[in-house]
Amino acid sequence: MADWQEIPGGVTAPKGYQAAGITAGLKPSGAPDLALIYSEVDAIAAGVFTTSQVRAACVDYCRQRLQAKLSARAILCNAGQANAGTGEQGWRDALESAELLAQALKIPADTVLVASTGVIGQRIKMDAMRSGIPALVEAASSTGSDQASQAIITTDLVTKAIALETHLPVRSTAAKESRPVRIGGIAKGSGMIHPNMATMLAFVTCDASVAPHLWQQMVSRAAERSFNQITVDGDTSTNDSLIALANGQSRTPAITEMGPEAERLEAMLTAVCIHLAKAIARDGEGATCLVEVQVSGAPDDVSARKVARTIAGSSLVKSAIFGRDPNWGRIAAAAGRADVPFDQDELQIKLGDFLLMDRGQPLAFDRAAASDYLKQAAQGVYLQGDTVAIAVKIGAGPGQGTAWGCDLSYDYVRINAEYTT
The missing domain is CATH 3.60.70.12 (L-amino peptidase D-ALA esterase/amidase)
Structure with missing residues (x-):
């Protein structure tokens, strides 16, 4: 506390x-x-x-x-x-x-x-x-x-x-x-x-x-x-x-x-x-929800924060969240390009309470329910308010880190296209 x-x-x-x-x-x-x-x-x-x-x-x-x-x-x-x-x-x-x-x-x-x-x-x-x-x-x-x-x-x-x-x-x-x-x-x-x-x-x-x-x-x-x-x-x-x-x-x-x-x-x-x-x-321009990415199992906190930032900043991850698409492949790909070495066979990915991947293997999950989780986040109707929670584990190291972002909507382009006009 x-x-x-x-x-x-x-x-x-x-x-x-x-x-x-x-x-x-x-x-x-x-x-x-x-x-x-x-x-x-x-x-x-x-x-x-x-x-x-x-x-x-x-x-x-x-x-x-x-x-x-x-x-x-x-x-x-x-x-x-x-x-x-x-x-x-x-x-x-x-x-x-x-x-x-x-x-x-x-x-x-x-x-x-x-x-x-x-x-x-x-x-x-x-x-x-x-x-x-x-x-x-x-x-x-x-x-x-x-x-x-x-x-x-x-x-x-x-x-x-x-x-x-x-x-x-x-x-x-x-x-x-x-x-x-x-x-x-x-x-x-x-x-x-x-x-x-x-x-x-x-x-x-x-x-x-x-x-x-x-x-x-x-x-x-x-x-x-x-x-x-x-x-x-x-x-x-x-x-x-x-x-x-x-x-x-x-x-x-x-x-x-x-x-x-x-x-x-x-x-x-x-x-x-x-x-x-x-x-x-x-309050990101055009955003409908907050995205919180928690990374664990990294060699150190700096590495964990780097992976979390990369996932939170991925345009493909952000677009999928706006489309209410639980596409964990985009999360995995973003983690992989963060320039932090890890064994992909140790990769675990969770979206809210949905375990999508464990020990590098895809898992069966209720896609409709996971999509509904993303819809509810945009409406702020579940316990964590308007936050989409993504948890990624990349190994057994002590490093932990968190990053925050938002989804990427059509309104982001409109707002910035009209910014000076």
């Missing part, structure tokens, strides 16, 4: 944070499009970003900021324009955006991190940014997480948010005393989703006190087990950013090295990231 509980509040659930989301006129639709997350004190900052060689200005900006200074006070995010492939002027726009927010908040410019999402090749509408920032700062509050989560989305159908709370001991007291520690997060993402990372933005806040190097390690490991284990369409973006702040306002003892408190905090951080990652996969 998890050593934490879910609480309301998103990124403003941890102590010492405010957030806001407004309509600044960046999106043609008139939907909310400018978001702020603000720590009332200096916070330790960590980030994980896209591995693409074509990167948005905000990605390079944040990387440079975090290399020079491992702390931050604010995150500014605009939706509507990716500000990627926009050259030197796009870089200047990112710098100006950070400086404008810093002036409005009366904080140093190098404590502002920025993120953008939208159409590649389009610069930020700076007139709207300049007029919007004062209103954004004015709207910031300790209950503003929902507004911020709404303002960062693009093709998403739903917002994504979570907050968890645990208790860490206060070692300076003789009695067994503990204090609450909270981690909150919001995210956006629906299409152009694939490991390393995806068209996704995720912002995490925490009120624990953590050493900078340790916080970065925790965030990186959490990303590997969550955002780098989701796929919708096999495309990686120019703008992916996971930014995490830890401001120490829980007043719990500083965590400077791995130990029980650090492990508990990292586990909760990973749980927050997995929740947001699954929400992104579930």
Whole structure:
């Protein structure tokens, strides 16, 4: 059983944070499009970003900021324009955006991190940014997480948010005393989703006190087990950013090295990231269900996660799920091309409760019932909600890994064919 509980509040659930989301006129639709997350004190900052060689200005900006200074006070995010492939002027726009927010908040410019999402090749509408920032700062509050989560989305159908709370001991007291520690997060993402990372933005806040190097390690490991284990369409973006702040306002003892408190905090951080990652996969463009692939029996966890990602990302597997076709051959083929050695005579495949293959041999199963299982997943009527569960065992090794994706529908093509038009 998890050593934490879910609480309301998103990124403003941890102590010492405010957030806001407004309509600044960046999106043609008139939907909310400018978001702020603000720590009332200096916070330790960590980030994980896209591995693409074509990167948005905000990605390079944040990387440079975090290399020079491992702390931050604010995150500014605009939706509507990716500000990627926009050259030197796009870089200047990112710098100006950070400086404008810093002036409005009366904080140093190098404590502002920025993120953008939208159409590649389009610069930020700076007139709207300049007029919007004062209103954004004015709207910031300790209950503003929902507004911020709404303002960062693009093709998403739903917002994504979570907050968890645990208790860490206060070692300076003789009695067994503990204090609450909270981690909150919001995210956006629906299409152009694939490991390393995806068209996704995720912002995490925490009120624990953590050493900078340790916080970065925790965030990186959490990303590997969550955002780098989701796929919708096999495309990686120019703008992916996971930014995490830890401001120490829980007043719990500083965590400077791995130990029980650090492990508990990292586990909760990973749980927050997995929740947001699954929400992104579930909201995949045109998707009708979430697909969860669990792989066991691998030589190590890294290998297991690689096989799981390959299966979850297979267009043939995804298409079969949309067609409610329990075609286990596509699952086997995807596992086989994951570049992880295993003995095919040890391969086992399950779809929900249906055992389709065991020890490399196909088994008789009720195809109509298995198809109905997939139909029910799309309708969310069975115990696991809208999740199609695929379990694959490739041997007797200790490695385990999970990946999440979604089915591939006709609507995915329609949504992306019309994206800029």
